[in-house]
Amino acid sequence: MRQASAEIVAVGTELLLGQIANTNAQWLSETLASIGINVHHHAVVGDNIRRVEEQFRISGRRADIIIVTGGLGPTEDDLTREAFQQMTDMDIVEHGPSMKKIEAFFKKQQAAMTPNNRKQGRVFAGADVMENQTGMAPGMIVTHERKVWVFLPGVPREMKRMTTDRVVPHLQQLIGQDTVIKSTMLRFMGIGESRLEDRLHDLIQQQTNPTIAPLAQNQGVAIRLTAKAASDQEATHLIDQTKATIMEKVGDYFYGVDDATLEESVSSLLERRNQLIGAAESLTGGMFTEKLIAVPGASEICRGGIVCYDTKVKENVLNVSPDLMRQYGTVSKACALAMAENVCSLLDSDIGISFTGVAGPASSEGHPPGTVFIAISEKSGKQLAEKYTFQGDRQTVRNRAVVKGYELLYHLLK
Amino acid sequence: MRQASAEIVAVGTELLLGQIANTNAQWLSETLASIGINVHHHAVVGDNIRRVEEQFRISGRRADIIIVTGGLGPTEDDLTREAFQQMTDMDIVEHGPSMKKIEAFFKKQQAAMTPNNRKQGRVFAGADVMENQTGMAPGMIVTHERKVWVFLPGVPREMKRMTTDRVVPHLQQLIGQDTVIKSTMLRFMGIGESRLEDRLHDLIQQQTNPTIAPLAQNQGVAIRLTAKAASDQEATHLIDQTKATIMEKVGDYFYGVDDATLEESVSSLLERRNQLIGAAESLTGGMFTEKLIAVPGASEICRGGIVCYDTKVKENVLNVSPDLMRQYGTVSKACALAMAENVCSLLDSDIGISFTGVAGPASSEGHPPGTVFIAISEKSGKQLAEKYTFQGDRQTVRNRAVVKGYELLYHLLK
Numbered sequence: 001m002r003q004a005s006a007e008i009v010a011v012g013t014e015l016l017l018g019q020i021a022n023t024n025a026q027w028l029s030e031t032l033a034s035i036g037i038n039v040h041h042h043a044v045v046g047d048n049i050r051r052v053e054e055q056f057r058i059s060g061r062r063a064d065i066i067i068v069t070g071g072l073g074p075t076e077d078d079l080t081r082e083a084f085q086q087m088t089d090m091d092i093v094e095h096g097p098s099m100k101k102i103e104a105f106f107k108k109q110q111a112a113m114t115p116n117n118r119k120q121g122r123v124f125a126g127a128d129v130m131e132n133q134t135g136m137a138p139g140m141i142v143t144h145e146r147k148v149w150v151f152l153p154g155v156p157r158e159m160k161r162m163t164t165d166r167v168v169p170h171l172q173q174l175i176g177q178d179t180v181i182k183s184t185m186l187r188f189m190g191i192g193e194s195r196l197e198d199r200l201h202d203l204i205q206q207q208t209n210p211t212i213a214p215l216a217q218n219q220g221v222a223i224r225l226t227a228k229a230a231s232d233q234e235a236t237h238l239i240d241q242t243k244a245t246i247m248e249k250v251g252d253y254f255y256g257v258d259d260a261t262l263e264e265s266v267s268s269l270l271e272r273r274n275q276l277i278g279a280a281e282s283l284t285g286g287m288f289t290e291k292l293i294a295v296p297g298a299s300e301i302c303r304g305g306i307v308c309y310d311t312k313v314k315e316n317v318l319n320v321s322p323d324l325m326r327q328y329g330t331v332s333k334a335c336a337l338a339m340a341e342n343v344c345s346l347l348d349s350d351i352g353i354s355f356t357g358v359a360g361p362a363s364s365e366g367h368p369p370g371t372v373f374i375a376i377s378e379k380s381g382k383q384l385a386e387k388y389t390f391q392g393d394r395q396t397v398r399n400r401a402v403v404k405g406y407e408l409l410y411h412l413l414k
Numbered sequence: 415m416r417q418a419s420a421e422i423v424a425v426g427t428e429l430l431l432g433q434i435a436n437t438n439a440q441w442l443s444e445t446l447a448s449i450g451i452n453v454h455h456h457a458v459v460g461d462n463i464r465r466v467e468e469q470f471r472i473s474g475r476r477a478d479i480i481i482v483t484g485g486l487g488p489t490e491d492d493l494t495r496e497a498f499q500q501m502t503d504m505d506i507v508e509h510g511p512s513m514k515k516i517e518a519f520f521k522k523q524q525a526a527m528t529p530n531n532r533k534q535g536r537v538f539a540g541a542d543v544m545e546n547q548t549g550m551a552p553g554m555i556v557t558h559e560r561k562v563w564v565f566l567p568g569v570p571r572e573m574k575r576m577t578t579d580r581v582v583p584h585l586q587q588l589i590g591q592d593t594v595i596k597s598t599m600l601r602f603m604g605i606g607e608s609r610l611e612d613r614l615h616d617l618i619q620q621q622t623n624p625t626i627a628p629l630a631q632n633q634g635v636a637i638r639l640t641a642k643a644a645s646d647q648e649a650t651h652l653i654d655q656t657k658a659t660i661m662e663k664v665g666d667y668f669y670g671v672d673d674a675t676l677e678e679s680v681s682s683l684l685e686r687r688n689q690l691i692g693a694a695e696s697l698t699g700g701m702f703t704e705k706l707i708a709v710p711g712a713s714e715i716c717r718g719g720i721v722c723y724d725t726k727v728k729e730n731v732l733n734v735s736p737d738l739m740r741q742y743g744t745v746s747k748a749c750a751l752a753m754a755e756n757v758c759s760l761l762d763s764d765i766g767i768s769f770t771g772v773a774g775p776a777s778s779e780g781h782p783p784g785t786v787f788i789a790i791s792e793k794s795g796k797q798l799a800e801k802y803t804f805q806g807d808r809q810t811v812r813n814r815a816v817v818k819g820y821e822l823l824y825h826l827l828k
Contacts, residue, residue, distance in 0.1 A: 014629055016453045017638075018444030021435045025458070030432030039430045040465060044439070044456035051454060058472060074608040075628065076618075108803060114612040134806060155630075157810075215433075285707025286700025289721045293699025296775055296808055303724035306731070307703045310717035313761060317720070317731070347727060361710055394710055 004175050005040045006032055007063035009055060011071035011080050012154055013046040024069045024159055031163060034183045034226065035172055037065065047071065052083035060087075060147050065171065070154030072137040074116045080151060081122060088144050091125035094118075098129070098138045105136065130166040134158050141170060148174065182210075182227050182235035186243065187260055188253040189220030189407050196221050199249050203242075210242050219262050219403055220255070255410055262406040263291040269413035270301040270351075277409075278347030279305040280318055280339040280354040282330070283372065287402045288355060303347045308339065318342045329365040331357055333385045336375035340385075344377050352377045353409065355401050359394045369394070372401045376408060384408070418589050419454045420446055421477035423469060425485035425494050426568055427460040438483045438573055445577060449586055450595040450642060451479065461485065466497035474501075474561050479585065484568030486551040488530045494565060495536065502558050505539035508532075512543070512552045519550065544580040548572050555584060562588065596624075596641050596649035600657065601674055602667040603634030603821050610635050613663050617656075624656050633676050633817055634669070669824055676820040677705040683827035684715040684765075691823075692761030693719040694732055694753040696744070696770040697786065701816045717761045722753065732756045743779040745771055747799045750789035754799075758791050766791045767823065769815050773808045783808070786815045790822060798822070 008025045015022055025042045032039050040063060045055040052071070059066045071080030085092055099121035106113035120137040123129050130139035135158040140151040150167055152159045188196060197204065197214050200223075204212045210227035225242055229235035247254060256265045270277055279288045289305035292298055306318055311330055314320040320338045328334040336354045344352025353376050360369025370392070375385035386408070390400040422439045429436055439456045446453050454477060459469040466485070473480045485494030499506055513535035520527035534551040537543050544553035549572040554565040564581055566573045602610060607630045611618065614637075618626045624641035639656055643649035661668060670679045684691055693702045703719035706712055720731055725744055728734040734752045742748040750768050758766025767790050774783025784806070789799035800822070804814040 013627065015440075015456065016443055017447050018440045018442070018453075019629070019638075021437045021440040022456070023435045026429075026432045026435040028432070029430055033431050039432075040460060040462075041469070042429065042436070042456070042458035046454060048454075054476075055455070062468075073630075075611050077627070105805065108805075111606070111609075114608050116608050116612065134810070281700070283707075284704075285712070286695075286702075286704040286719060286721060288700075290698075290700040290704050293697075293721070293723055294809060294812070298699070299724060304727040304731075305700060305721040307700060307707070307718040307721070309707055309713060313718040316762070317718075317760065346731065348730070395708060398708070 004037055004064040004171075005062075006037050006065040006067060007041040007043065007059045008039060009059050009066060009068045010042070010044045010154070011047065011052055011068060011083075012044070013048075013077070015044045016046045024154065024156055027156070027160060028067055028069070028163065031168065032067075032171075034181060035168060035175075036181045036228070037171060037175065047077040047079055049079045049083050049086065052079055053086050056083060056087050060145070060149075063147070065148045065150065065174075067150045067152065067167075069152045069159055072120065072139075072151060072153050074114075074120050074136075076116070078119070081119075081124070084124070084142075084149070084151075090142070090144070092122050093125045095121050095123040095129055095138060097131070098123070098136075101131075102136055128170070130162050132158055133161050133165070139166070141167070180229055180232050180235045182229070182232065182239060184225050184239055184243070185258050186223045186225065186246065186254060187220060187256045188222070188250060189255050189262060189403075189410070191221060191250065191253040193221045196223070196250060196253070200246060203245060203249070207242065210239050212242065212246075219406075220253075261291075262403065262410060264295050266406050266409045266413065267292065267295045267298070267301055269410070271297070273350075273413065275301070275350040276348075277302055277351045277353065278343045278349040279405075280314075280343035280352065281305060281307050282309055282314070282339075282354075282356040283359040284355040284398050284402050284405075285309060287398060288353065288405055291402065291406075303349060306343055306346070314339065318346065329367075331365050331367050331371060331373065333373055333375070333387065336373035337377065337383060337385050340375040340377035341383070344379060350379045351409075353405055355405060357388075357397075357401065359397050361394060370397050372397065372404075374401065374405050374408060376412065384412075418451055418478040418585075419476075420451050420479040420481060421455040421457065421473045422453060423473050423480060423482045424456070424458045424568070425461065425466055425482060425497075426458070427462075427491070429458045430460045438568065438570055441570070441574060442481055442483070442577065445582065446481075446585075447597070447640075448595065449582060449589075451585060451589065461491040461493055463493045463497050463500065466493055467500050470498060470501050474559070474563075477561070479562045479564065479588075481564045481566065481581075483566045483573055486534065486553075486565060486567050488528075488534050488550075490530070492533070495533075495538075498538070498556075498563070498565075504556070504558070506536050507539045509535050509537040509543055509552060511545070512537070515545075516550055542584070544576050546572055547575050547579070553580070555581070594643055594646050594649050596643070596646065596653060598639050598653055598657075599672050600637045600639065600660065600668060601631070601634060601670045602636070602664060603669050603676060603817070603824070605635060605664060605667040607635045610637070610664060610667070614660065617659060617663070621656065624652050626656065626660075633820075634667070676817065676824060678709055680820050680823045680827065681706065681709045681712070681715055683824070685711070687764075687827065689715070689764035690762075691716055691765045691767065692757045692763040693819075694728075694757035694766065694768040695719060695721050696723055696728070696753075696768075697773040698769040698812050698816050698819075699723060701812060702767065702769065702819055705816065705820075717763060720757055720760070728753065732760065743781075745779050745781050745785060745787065747787055747789070747801065750787035751791065751797060751799050754789040754791035755797070758793060764793045765823075767819055769819060771802075771811075771815065773811050775808060784811050786811065786818075788815065788819050788822060790826060798826075 127140040210225040227238040339354035340352040357372030541554040641652040753768035754766040771786030
């Protein structure tokens with residue numbers, strides 16, 4: 001199958017009520033584009049068997065590959081199987097391994113398994129069944145009237161894992177691998193999207209293979225390079241060449257490729273240096289430490305942290321001098337430095353980092369919301385402290401403070 | 415027009431490439447639901463005139479109201495007008511006020527107006543033209559073969575303003591405002607979606623007004639009740655009645671309505687009791703404390719927390735006895751209890767909560783990933799500790815532990 005076109009059909013009334021956005025379709029579209037499959041339509045239909053079947057008929061007529069998300073769960077609202085059966089007369093059978101898994105889950109939880117849970121272990125006879133690594137309902141790939149139907153769970157985590165592990169390789173084989181599409185994401189921080197685009201303007205204009213697409217991200221900015229070539233080797237070469245040109249222009253802001261996060265990059269740098277870090281967090285409330293401990297292998301680089309939201313904790317646990325806090329306030333460079341220095345020694349670490357400031361909504365100690373001090377203190381005696389003014393609501397201010405902390409560490413450690 | 419059904423059609427290849435999610439459809443769906451219009455489909459189609467026309471034909475057959483977003487701009491890719499004209503043979507004419515506005519804009523910017531910008535001032539003859547208060551291209555409402563077609567710009571800010579100002583009043587008049595729609599979300603925890611549905615099975619089957627829709631959520635399960643009535647008072651009464659019946663059956667698992675989160679509910683309970691809480695977090699790495707401090711007013715109920723990922727922090731900061739940890743291990747009920755008790759006194763709080771366990775991917779101290787102990791210790795001396803086995807990857811285990819911690823607290827405090 002060459003130049004296959006795809007359609008993504010989401011089943012779920014919650015989408016039609018506006019309770020959630022169809023981010024599954026976005027992610028799947030991006031993924032299909034990266035392997036050279038054009039998506040021509042998205043469709044969303046509610047949990048209504050007649051309308052789902054009708055939509056399936058429309059989608060089956062106009063696309064070669066139909067990817068259906070949702071409606072595979074245990075409840076009466078989950079009607080994807082039934083609608084497809086009405087259209088195709090395919091048999092639905094119990095899938096042994098999935099049933100066993102569901103039964104084992106309820107046994108392990110010591111919970112009674114209600115009859116509707118058996119529904120999740122039912123699949124189309126002859127389907128290519130895809131095990132659900134992170135949930136219960138398996139996925140399926142079925143061919144009907146020469147169209148390829150892929151059924152995926154609606155839970156994003158489950159859908160993504162199954163797509164990456166099983167659907168992408170299946171489709172790549174299907175469309176014939178005489179061109180290789182390779183894509184990589186270069187990640188930058190400390191530079192805005194427009195400034196990055198400005199610096200790379202000529203390159204972006206002239207470049208066709210790989211294509212260069214700048215994207216705004218939660219943590220900084222990313223550039224997606226997508227190359228088409230006759231071989232994997234050639235595609236890699238094309239990407240490497242363009243990457244080198246980009247690095248010449250904006251390499252100072254680069255921190256990682258693909259799924260790299262700032263906290264992972266900082267973790268790797270700490271691990272390479274064999275150093276431990278500890279954080280004293282006031283307004284960020286544990287967010288900095290939480291992100292670090294989310295990275296597997298965290299015990300090599302972090303013993304823990306102190307959340308010192310209240311002045312008493314700064315004083316009694318972190319031993320910040322009450323005189324210092326009276327004189328300069330807790331939202332001050334002096335307090336931030338003392339917090340970083342003291343958490344470093346209290347947790348017997350090589351580096352201490354601290355966050356103190358005003359998350360809002362109210363002002364504090366005369367400072368408006370968004371005022372944040374971040375300090376870093378090393379065992380070696382080296383110290384730095386910076387004042388920032390972040391825009392946004394309570395949660396945004398706290399998020400930005402944490403990202404900034406990781407940026408500071410990345411520059412310090414690399 | 416009564417019981418009108420709507421469809422939202424987005425035109426734009428950027429959606430099919432996954433560059434953005436269709437948040438316009440989400441917002442419009444929510445808005446239409448709030449005035450009692452059921453959305454039965456979303457569709458997304460690229461900037462291809464044949465496919466846009468084909469989609470319009472499908473949408474026009476199945477919906478009473480078709481809302482089209484995007485494709486009204488100045489570029490060659492903007493084909494919404496042309497596709498609708500092909501389908502309907504409607505005339506397209508220049509709209510004087512819109513043309514004047516566009517010309518004035520370019521004059522003010524001292525920029526040359528390229529010819530394609532005139533395209534934006536062109537509308538269907540006889541259309542109800544909606545001025546764009548925040549952008550250039552006007553919107554339109556047209557009736558064709560007794561179906562109502564609403565054309566809106568794709569830029570979310572422009573689309574929202576035009577919808578609120580013009581489309582909502584127009585549609586309300588159209589459907590006749592003799593019904594009020596009211597909706598509320600009831601939130602539950604500690605009960606799975608299938609078990610909840612099982613307990614409410616008969617009610618869900620028989621109930622038509624309000625409708626009852628169970629939904630799986632990140633934190634537990636929710637039920638959306640949606641009532642239609644002649645007055646606000648009557649709709650509220652219908653919801654209250656059904657809510658009472660639901661509470662009789664599953665009230666033990668209820669924690670809040672609408673946008674309530676577990677951590678907000680726990681915060682309110684602590685505030686009402688005038689109590690402070692402190693957490694000692696090992697595998698959860700600060701996530702419990704972070705969520706609590708995200709709630710505005712956190713200083714009333716939480717002084718902070720100790721992230722004691724490493725045994726040394728448990729020992730040196732939290733003063734957990736090394737003998738105890740050697741004898742029982744750090745992943746044990748005994749260690750969890752000591753952590754909870756000690757963090758409570760260290761942070762001079764009324765309640766201490768602790769999390770210790772194995773997030774994975776590797777096992778630890780002979781326990782498989784997913785093994786978690788949570789303990790709560792009160793200043794009054796009351797204590798509890800529970801062992802859990804959570805399924806999923808590192809991040810899921812950590813998330814589930816935190817949600818479980820909030821569940822335990824909620825039951826304790828309410």
